[in-house]
Amino acid sequence: MGNNNESNIHVLKNFFRANIRQYGMFIALFVIMIIFNILTKGTFISARNLTNLYLQTGYIAVLAVGMVLVIVTGHIDLSVGSVAAFTGAIAAILQVKMGLPTIPTIIITLFVGALIGMWQGYWIAYRGIPAFIVTLASMLIFRGAVIRITNGQTIGPFEESFNKISSGYLSDIANISGMHTLSVLIGIVAIIAYVFVQFKNRKTRVDYGFDTLPKFMFVGKLALVSAIIMMFILSMALYKGIPYTVIIVVLIVGLYSFITKKTPIGRHIYAIGGNLEAARLSGINAKKTLFTVFTSMGVLASLSGIIYSARLNSASPSAGSLFELDAIAASFIGGASASGGVGSVVGAIIGALVMASINNGMSLLNMNISYQYIIKGLVLLIAVWFDISTRNKKK
Amino acid sequence: MSKQILEMKQITKEFPGVKALDEVTFQVKRGEIHCLIGENGAGKSTLMKVLSGVYPFGTYTGDIVIENETMQFNNIKDSEKSGVAIIYQELALIPEMSIYENIYLGNEIKKNGLIDWNEAILKTRDLLTKVGLSDHPDVRIKELGVGKQQLIEIAKALSKDVKLLILDEPTAALNEDDSENLLNILKDLRKNGITSVLITHKLNEVMEVADTITVLRDGKTIKTLDCHNDEVSEDGIVKLMVGRELTNRYPERIPKIGDVMMEVKNWNVYSPSDSNKKVIDNANIIVNKGEIIGISGLMGAGRTEFAMSIFGKSYGSKIEGEIYLKGKKVELNSPKKAIEMGISYLTEDRKEKGLILIQDVKQNITISSLKSITEKGIINDNEEIKHANYYKKAMRIKTPTIETKIMNLSGGNQQKVVLSKWMLTNPDVLIVDEPTRGIDVGAKYEIYAIMNKFVAEGKSIIMISSELPEILGMSDRVYVMNEGKIVAEIQGNDINQETIMKHSIGQGGKKHGK
Ligand SMILES: Nc1ncnc2c1ncn2[C@@H]1O[C@H](COP(=O)(O)OP(=O)(O)OP(=O)(O)O)[C@@H](O)[C@H]1O
Ligand SMILES: [Mg+2]
Numbered sequence: 001m002g003n004n005n006e007s008n009i010h011v012l013k014n015f016f017r018a019n020i021r022q023y024g025m026f027i028a029l030f031v032i033m034i035i036f037n038i039l040t041k042g043t044f045i046s047a048r049n050l051t052n053l054y055l056q057t058g059y060i061a062v063l064a065v066g067m068v069l070v071i072v073t074g075h076i077d078l079s080v081g082s083v084a085a086f087t088g089a090i091a092a093i094l095q096v097k098m099g100l101p102t103i104p105t106i107i108i109t110l111f112v113g114a115l116i117g118m119w120q121g122y123w124i125a126y127r128g129i130p131a132f133i134v135t136l137a138s139m140l141i142f143r144g145a146v147i148r149i150t151n152g153q154t155i156g157p158f159e160e161s162f163n164k165i166s167s168g169y170l171s172d173i174a175n176i177s178g179m180h181t182l183s184v185l186i187g188i189v190a191i192i193a194y195v196f197v198q199f200k201n202r203k204t205r206v207d208y209g210f211d212t213l214p215k216f217m218f219v220g221k222l223a224l225v226s227a228i229i230m231m232f233i234l235s236m237a238l239y240k241g242i243p244y245t246v247i248i249v250v251l252i253v254g255l256y257s258f259i260t261k262k263t264p265i266g267r268h269i270y271a272i273g274g275n276l277e278a279a280r281l282s283g284i285n286a287k288k289t290l291f292t293v294f295t296s297m298g299v300l301a302s303l304s305g306i307i308y309s310a311r312l313n314s315a316s317p318s319a320g321s322l323f324e325l326d327a328i329a330a331s332f333i334g335g336a337s338a339s340g341g342v343g344s345v346v347g348a349i350i351g352a353l354v355m356a357s358i359n360n361g362m363s364l365l366n367m368n369i370s371y372q373y374i375i376k377g378l379v380l381l382i383a384v385w386f387d388i389s390t391r392n393k394k395k
Numbered sequence: 396m397s398k399q400i401l402e403m404k405q406i407t408k409e410f411p412g413v414k415a416l417d418e419v420t421f422q423v424k425r426g427e428i429h430c431l432i433g434e435n436g437a438g439k440s441t442l443m444k445v446l447s448g449v450y451p452f453g454t455y456t457g458d459i460v461i462e463n464e465t466m467q468f469n470n471i472k473d474s475e476k477s478g479v480a481i482i483y484q485e486l487a488l489i490p491e492m493s494i495y496e497n498i499y500l501g502n503e504i505k506k507n508g509l510i511d512w513n514e515a516i517l518k519t520r521d522l523l524t525k526v527g528l529s530d531h532p533d534v535r536i537k538e539l540g541v542g543k544q545q546l547i548e549i550a551k552a553l554s555k556d557v558k559l560l561i562l563d564e565p566t567a568a569l570n571e572d573d574s575e576n577l578l579n580i581l582k583d584l585r586k587n588g589i590t591s592v593l594i595t596h597k598l599n600e601v602m603e604v605a606d607t608i609t610v611l612r613d614g615k616t617i618k619t620l621d622c623h624n625d626e627v628s629e630d631g632i633v634k635l636m637v638g639r640e641l642t643n644r645y646p647e648r649i650p651k652i653g654d655v656m657m658e659v660k661n662w663n664v665y666s667p668s669d670s671n672k673k674v675i676d677n678a679n680i681i682v683n684k685g686e687i688i689g690i691s692g693l694m695g696a697g698r699t700e701f702a703m704s705i706f707g708k709s710y711g712s713k714i715e716g717e718i719y720l721k722g723k724k725v726e727l728n729s730p731k732k733a734i735e736m737g738i739s740y741l742t743e744d745r746k747e748k749g750l751i752l753i754q755d756v757k758q759n760i761t762i763s764s765l766k767s768i769t770e771k772g773i774i775n776d777n778e779e780i781k782h783a784n785y786y787k788k789a790m791r792i793k794t795p796t797i798e799t800k801i802m803n804l805s806g807g808n809q810q811k812v813v814l815s816k817w818m819l820t821n822p823d824v825l826i827v828d829e830p831t832r833g834i835d836v837g838a839k840y841e842i843y844a845i846m847n848k849f850v851a852e853g854k855s856i857i858m859i860s861s862e863l864p865e866i867l868g869m870s871d872r873v874y875v876m877n878e879g880k881i882v883a884e885i886q887g888n889d890i891n892q893e894t895i896m897k898h899s900i901g902q903g904g905k906k907h908g909k
Pocket of ligand 1: 410411413414415433434435436437438439440441442793794802803804805806807808833835
């Protein structure tokens with residue numbers, strides 16, 4: 001048996017070494033949350049505050065998902081804050097001034113976002129202008145445009161149905177012992193689905209005769225992930241249930257994770273970021289891929305604009321300032337590499353949660369906004385330093 | 396002074412999942428040329444990186460003794476101070492800078508705290524003479540060919556008062572003349588008391604210059620041979636390297652040549668930077684089914700440019716001419732289109748143009764064939780792993796797993812990955828540009844066998860190679876290029892060294908058959 005144990009330890013060691021960067025982010029997030037919980041004497045990790053935290057993360061999380069892909073291709077997008085503000089204002093004009101119902105308002109706004117993304121994608125991919133320049137120009141252009149179309153005024157309020165995007169919760173079937181039952185059910189279904197898919201994958205790998213994780217680790221992984229899903233669900237179920245914003249973010253994350261990991265276009269994105277010339281000679285249409293990535297960024301920026309203006313229940317000319325920096329920081333904290341080719345959607349979300357936790361925790365502590373900037377800057381620096389040093393050690 | 400300039404004792408170096416060096420012993424005598432040889436992944440480069448401080452003291456076990464003193468290098472600067480200089484296969488010169496700036500980069504001559512460029516230029520002139528170059532120190536690196544650049548690397552090493560010069564596959568990218576020239580420089584340096592360690596897969600070079608040979612296999616020292624006393628033959632060395640007898644360098648093949656597969660007509664290509672400069676001048680070739688076509692020529696003859704312009708116009712501007720595939724005229728406007736139509740191109744520059752170094756073996760193998768493993772828009776991971784494992788086995792790619800990053804593979808094994816990638820695209824015409832660059836003798840044989848099997852299925856290969864023996868050993872027909880023109884088409888018994896060389900240097904007269 002001793003032998004077996006030893007090999008188990010060996011497997012564990014290799015597993016952690018291979019995954020330390022991925023888990024490092026989770027651990028960092030966890031540590032930050034615990035620290036704030038102690039400092040706030042338990043307020044931070046309360047269902048009410050966590051739900052609030054998720055709502056604050058929503059509009060940055062959506063941007064971070066788009067941004068991480070842009071960064072993986074080796075580019076950057078500085079315009080997302082201005083674009084979110086501009087599209088938020090478009091939504092407000094459509095609904096408040098022109099009286100359009102919510103669904104058409106959302107569709108048209110997302111479409112405007114797509115057009116803006118295509119405009120930038122055109123210059124970057126087909127005209128070869130550096131993304132830094134193109135998006136810096138757009139940052140100015142759309143900031144100007146939003147002031148123009150709003151006449152410098154705040155426009156609001158939206159209809160209730162629009163406002164619900166950011167303030168509504170999944171309605172409940174029955175409230176049992178203070179818990180949002182439907183949310184808990186969704187959590188259970190999610191866990192069952194997760195376990196089922198994992199078992200199925202494991203079985204196909206065995207059928208193909210490939211290596212799999214040893215049983216004890218496989219079960220451990222299932223238990224850990226299930227526990228995290230349940231904790232996440234409970235942090236909302238113990239308050240008002242799952243907010244619509246969280247549903248939107250989870251869907252976006254799921255969709256983009258899937259695209260990046262399981263589809264050819266996802267592979268193409270990583271390939272052109274990893275080695276543009278080799279990717280081209282491998283038969284990848286690099287221009288089209290880049291164009292697509294910026295178009296998707298435009299759509300997500302307008303979605304962020306929708307979520308944010310729904311949250312404020314109005315669109316203002318100064319909305320979205322510095323969003324781009326939060327989204328970029330989130331991507332890097334989440335393990336993206338500035339030289340391209342590396343980064344993950346889930347990582348970016350964790351990064352967004354880290355940034356939002358710092359905002360939220362420090363506001364709870366009534367600390368001056370100046371400290372928030374300083375701490376956020378330091379966390380970004382330390383996170384990337386940690387990332388780079390673990391990466392080198394692996395070599 | 397001791398007779399031994401360097402002694403490496405019991406060196407062991409491990410990477411996650413691989414023991415690259417296993418108690419290796421390596422001794423170098425003062426003033427000799429010592430060839431370090433072995434299969435791909437045997438640990439040659441790793442051993443030299445340990446020696447030069449790339450892998451610092453503490454990351455390996457064992458001792459490095461230089462002139463009776465045990466050394467602990469923490470970085471390359473440390474080893475340079477002890478007179479060790481290493482020249483990597485990938486050149487580390489800065490193309491936009493002049494020769495003298497490159498030579499003294501990081502090692503500037505200072506006078507009163509300022510860089511003394513005049514002194515640098517004077518000294519550079521001396522150094523250049525030592526390596527047999529007469530170029531002006533002002534010339535920028537990008538204006539020189541690879542052969543000269545390699546010599547400049549040596550000059551740079553000499554500027555640092557080198558005692559022990561290490562060259563990791565310096566001739567892999569050089570043609571025969573440049574290789575010969577470089578070897579002669581090493582011999583000259585030997586006369587001046589400079590010791591060299593030479594890593595190479597070209598055994599004729601080993602036979603020509605080596606005083607001593609050390610063979611590594613699977614991270615272990617197999618044998619050290621003294622060329623002046625021991626009986627040394629190419630076949631004997633090969634046996635030590637691969638651990639078995641290898642009677643033939645080129646596997647047998649009975650050509651079964653079929654109809655025309657591809658025809659390129661009146662092909663003209665202009666330089667991408669200067670659209671008045673013709674790079675390829677009215678080239679015509681025919682490729683038949685089941686045939687291996689060799690394209691020979693000197694460096695700069697336009698072979699790579701020709702191949703890349705055919706492969707989806709990935710080189711050049713204002714491309715004119717026609718391509719017919721199986722009798723049908725095709726327009727190949729992008730590499731993507733070319734691959735779809737059944738043409739693949741293996742680049743000569745695997746690091747810059749062939750591989751995504753930060754991705755793993757499996758992703759690199761499947762990147763050009765994602766379509767075939769995608770069902771309903773979703774990549775089938777298991778199919779992907781299956782293909783990758785197949786090639787790992789078929790090509791004997793030495794890697795811990797198919798999920799290992801490419802940058803952690805040895806050079807030759809990286810080459811096998813690129814070849815696998817193009818095999819998987821299942822082309823009708825496979826263009827290979829220096830397919831065995833940096834590959835050991837045993838693996839070369841395997842790659843030739845794979846090429847033979849490929850054409851036996853009625854497909855075609857166009858092989859660009861600067862290694863004449865490879866052209867002679869593998870081709871059914873040879874086109875020779877010179878200054879962007881196809882100057883000769885050679886078949887049958889005419890395929891021999893003299894004929895090819897005569898045409899390569901442009902003295903073949905007008906013999907171009909159609
Ligand atoms: N940084 C690294 N990380 C992990 N494994 C490595 C690393 N560098 C080398 N290796 C492994 O160590 C072994 C020896 O590699 P090395 O580069 O020394 O081979 P080599 O003899 O120079 O081969 P080639 O002739 O192909 O250049 C190989 O199996 C290689 O995969
Ligand atoms: Mg090597």
